[in-house]
Amino acid sequence: MRCAEYDGPVELRAMQSLAERVGAVNGFRMVGDLAWSAALAHESVSPTAVWRDEDDVVVAWAWLESEGSLAAQVDPARPELAGEVLDWAANLAGGSLRTEVCETEAPLIAALESRGYVPRPEPFLLCLEHDLDGVAAPVAPAGYVIRAVRGVGDFERRAAVHRAAFGSERMTARRYGVLAGAWPYRAEFDLIAEAPDGTFAAYCLGWYDPVNRIGEFEPVGTHPDHRRRGLARAVCAAALRAFAEAGAERAVVYARGDDGYPVPRRLYRSLGFTPYASTVTYASSLS
Template sequence: MLDRKLFGSMAPMQRHEHAGPMALRAMQDLATRTFPATGYRHIGDLTWNWCLSLDRDDECPTAVWTEGGRTLAWGWLDPPDSLMLQVDPDHPELAHDVLAWAERAAVGRPLHVEVAGTESHLVEALEKRGYTRAVDGPFMACLDRALTELPEVPRLPDGYAIRAQHDDTDVAGRAAAHRAAFGSTRVTTERHARMRDAWPYRPELDLVVTAPAGDVVAYCQGWYDEVNATGAFEPVGTHPDHRRLGLARAVCTAVLHAFARVGGRRAIVCSRGDAAYPVPKRLYESMGFTTHTRTHTFVGRRKPSD
């Protein structure tokens, strides 16, 4: 831990370093406060990323800057060179501290940093440090819609049903459906079970679609930020053998209604916005979502000695 004073402040600025994302709630505190300005980094998104880093704590260093117990900035390095960060817009100077910390932690590798277009203070800091904005390649579109005038949940094909997860079999099935949907091995039954114990998980917002045989074949996981009355989808998926049946539309619509029932006023989702992967974004737009910002990837300079 490093203590230092900034601009003559009587309260010391502290940097707390961890081998992994151990300070998740501190990060979420900043995410809640800055969300109205940026529309990015929902608290549920952070818990979801934490789930994916379980059992890799020693590979994912984090640092959190606080003052008087208040989180002002954080950085989270996902090996080998991907940096997530957030900085309070009222303290833009801390962006340089976070980037300097991450550049050291990356051991000479050029960092790849994804920020939203609404985070102008981070864009400015990256450009000042010589980072280059990637022109081509994938990016995320950040979409939202009001939780008013919601459409009815579409009727499913015979034998399919939408419900919350009931037991360990459902939990295992939900994890398996994710692996099939994305061709990924990162979501194990154990990781999904542990995530269900993490704040702000709510089982009534994490809905699945079951097939006639009873197996989980689609899902929409919803997260809710009570302070900002905003729900987020993260993730959404359908097993390849059950696509083109309207399952994703139906379960996402059901989660929108669940957000409204708990007092939500707005829903968001981040989806690929580039032409290489257009289908999910088209689905959300057909459900009334519109894009309010997008992400940009900045790449750091390689040191001459590398």
């Protein structure tokens, strides 16, 4: 067993290799999640560590996304590594540490609780899934066109609708280009609703894992000027159809499960998604 540490852009493909193997089992931290998070963190200095076995197979990774905030994944077949992952992160964090885990990640939860970490009463995610057998064709609201992103020429508008939807300035056309170059991005799963004036009004970024035949939404958003017109539903339906046509058997998405932000959860439930798990945030006693 060996651990390699990094200080800079995350070791995305190494981390995704584990997510590809165990994400479908745990139902959390899948390949698309990691690609999206890495794009947002592009060029930032983020300590990461990757554990590989004697056959050079990735069996665990840890990523200190921000001060005291850990993302991690451990192969369920190597539960003894969960404690080592947490100890590595706690040592770098220098005290307080928090991490969000899925209730399906038993080794991580056991290691957290044995070290005195406690669940925190804060927002949590519902993990939702949708069987893709017999997915209906999407219907575009009047005046809008639902289509896939067509490459670099769309990146400025694509980044702009994300900024408007989330009130964030992090996504730029340049950063979107980095995202589009990351595996497993495919433009056919990057669906947008285009308004009559050419504005991108809503989007659903889909990620397809062909090994596990799972599609994932991450993220979905609507420009504030175009809300309450059924656009988010339309682009999500288009993504589901695209997944099904590519051979996917199911789709997944995460949405807030608490009442602080219920709209996305209602949207996905209305599309036929059902919950299969939820997350909880554990924190050290110093947090």
